[in-house]
Amino acid sequence: MQIFLSEYPTIGATLRRSRQAKRLSLRISSLDGRITITGPHFVPESTFQDFLDNKAEWILSNHKHIERIIVDDGTSVPVLGKPHLIRTTNMRKISVVDDQILVPRRSSSIGAQVKGFLKSLARDHLAQASDHYAQRLGHSYQGLRLRDTRSRWGSCSSDGHLMYSWRLVMAPRDVLNYVAAHEVAHLVEMNHSKSFWSVVHDIYGDYEQPRDWLRTSGNQLHRYNFIS
DSSP states (O other): OEEEOSSOTTOEEEEEEOSSOOSOEEEEOTTTOOEEEEEOTTSOHHHHHHHHHHTHHHHHHHHTTSOOEEOOTTOEEEETTEEEEEEEESOSSOEEETTEEEEEOOSSOHHHHHHHHHHHHHHHHHHHHHHHHHHHHTOOOSEEEEEOOSSOSEEEOTTSEEEEEGGGGGSOHHHHHHHHHHHHHTTTOOSOSHHHHHHHHHHHOOOHHHHHHHHHHGGGGGGEEOOO
16 A cells, blocks of 8 residues: 655655554665565544655655656666667567667557566576576476565575576676576575585686675666566
8 A cells, every 4th residue: 555745745655564563663775775664553644644755854864866767769778787778669579689679569558568678587587597597506497486575686496496686687798697606506505604605606707806806896786676
């Protein structure tokens, strides 16, 4: 459920009720600026609204520092780390030409079309990378799926299913490859022990630089809003 600041109706917050919550709390995501207000089940909506409005000054002072990028005609979006300019055309199929993403003029939003294209591209690159490192490791995985995760870039289940954030396709290629190698390594080491990092190094090589990139710049990939 969404509620909005009374004096700034374009700024909304997601209202969440929790049995564990004992008081109202407010959080602004450092990834994408999403505002969440959490409170007990018995608290009426009007109390949430009053709490939100009382925090307006704090919200505005913190919210403005997070620059969001609405993906639309003329926006630049990274593809494998390289900026690509989005342009609408009369073409029937979305495609990449040089450093441009050419998007057909359709009734569906440009952002939605670009998101679908990037997810498809991500699946191709992540599947190829996962196959490569699994072959080097000598173990196979059971499946691969994509999500728009905010807490992790990938995971490997105990039964060998790999999950990746599709936003990795916007990161440099070596970063995408590193994450694939990292998750594939979990096929033999379901931990982050010295043995695990040794496996990552064996199948990928020196991983310090791409790992540091994710720590320092990975959050930037969540700034892109594909709903236009």
